[in-house]
Amino acid sequence: MVDPSVKIPLNVSSLVGMVFPLLAVYFVTALLVIFPGTVVWRRSLLPFTLWLGLRVGACLDVSGGDPIKAQANQSHALFTFMIVMRCIVWAVYSDQVRPIPGTPADANVKRASVRAALQNACDLALGFRELSWQGPSKPRTLLQVPPSQQRFPFLRGRILSVILHLILGDALLFALQSFSPELSTPGGGSVFDPSLPASWRYLRSTTMTFLFGTLIYVTTRTVYDAISVLAILILRQSPSQWPPLFFSPWRATSLTELWGDRWHHLNRSYMVALGAKPVSRIFGRAAGVLGAFTISGLMHDLGLRAVGRGSDFVAIFGFFFMMGVGVVMESAWKSMSGRLPSGIGGRLWILGWLGLWGNRAADAWLTRGAAASGLVPGPYRPFKLVWAFVTEP
Template identity: 45%
Template sequence: MTAIALKSTLWSLSIKPFKRKGGTNLLLNASDLALGLRGIGWNWSQVHLAPETRPTSSKTTFVLWTLASLCLHIPVFDALHYAVQSFGPTTFGTINGGSIFDDTLSPLLRYSRSTFISFLSGLVIYCAIRITYDVATVFGIVVLRQHPTQWPPIFNSPWRATSLSQFWSKRWHQLFRDFFVGVGGVPMTYMFGRIGGVLGTFFISGLLHDVGLWGMGKGSDAVCMIGFFIMMGFGVILEGFWRKVTGHRVDGWIGWIWMCTWLLGWLNLLVNAWAAKGLIGSLFIPDAQRLPVKIFGPLS
């Protein structure tokens, strides 16, 4: 609902009609306009799409490849989720929630531990999005009779990013990019230039994530949720300064180390907010069907 509200805001400001490239089914077009986040096949979309690696000439083959992806990512997701929960089986591993920071440890061990938890949590989020998208892909092709080209990859190997700018603009999923930029980035660019545009874009991203956290019914944590994305914006701005001063983009293995350090360091804020509200303790797969539980036993 939040996404539709943000998209509706952009629609009200559009100076040209929205047109779809091919297809005349009014019901499907209306549904795709309202629910489709990347605007694939529409003249308004400016989202970067990852290159396709699956065969698109045959729907059957494409669906089989997607089902294979599901068979891979579901157990990996469950194993990673179990691993994260195992660090706090009686605290943030439950729906009661808790902090990922262990005050009984020295600062070095405390933040090393929390950063590792955050890293694993990032992998969990990656797998969860892949699973959701794969399910939607199969539904779109089998039930709605859509073409495989309407379901390009949602990620572009984010672990290969060599800068924060590349990570957020091309390699992480681009589901909300249009209205993040349109609602937050464009107005702030007019008022404060590029710096305002970058921070405005990431502010709307943080706001959307905070609304999702608030939707769990345990309040919000705007400082951590919005703060994480604002710091991502500052990181992108720093990369712009670097390019302006040196004449070179942030890139290569040094850029990769920089990206990982900045991203994982501030990710502690985001993951701790999720942990405190009980999100990490959510039950996605019943314990009776969880392979890690059968192998290592229940967490509590």
């Protein structure tokens, strides 16, 4: 039996008994799905993947017993959810996934060696957007220029990006924590201050909501850029396998553009394959959109529960589901007017819709300590170091 209330600390024993087996079945499934005639083996592995994923996601404690670092359990639970869902997609899929012609994965297939096959398995397993592959969910090309194929300029740019975004993320965290000392504690604090008049109360909560949302963007980009550097230095992957994760989401003028083109696609493959496609076949495209956002809502709610302080299902699930509702509303508007929202009006529409549903979602996260710590330990926080240097007499 899996008891989520009993947390198992991350140590050598849990690594060997829980984490490594889950990663092993994940990589083996990724290896199998690139070859034909392996669907029986993939489906045979799936029960083990589900069991191991449930144990790791629900029971493993990666915080080291430090309540301030409990949000790390949310990150590892989200990662676990992602790899388990991908294994489900590969098990359900009766065919193999094939490389897109002209990609490094396609070149590896033509080499037909054990090393090339292992490289392709790593590319598929580590590349959540599946940019080199076509299968149950074809990749969506973001509105961006491909990265430089030269390794040194690419690495230099990404390392600089990591440094700058670490400082920016810490500055955002510093600004968020300045609203209330409670936000720096494991118990967290609310975006709502009942002592303020309604207008000021919601101005405060909305400001904090957008600060928190921006912090999520900056943190996600920082981690992705750091991983891309390691993948190229250690795994010898190509810069073309690590294009930018986002494309200026602040430039979006519609929710469709924001979530479809400018936000990251780390979860797109399984949300389309398990949510959008099957639901749209039965109930139509609009329901398919809601199906994809339903999986997103469930994923984030389960992630927050992994922190060990409960969740607010209506707030967390509701935010992501209502993003889907907003996309469906834009589709209806386009069918009547011939175009999606655009310009200043489109930007105001996005801000209004995000703010309307984001206040409660941000409150649910922040009252559970989401702003208690950042990527860097307290004494070494980059913004504080920079601030101390600038303000030192």
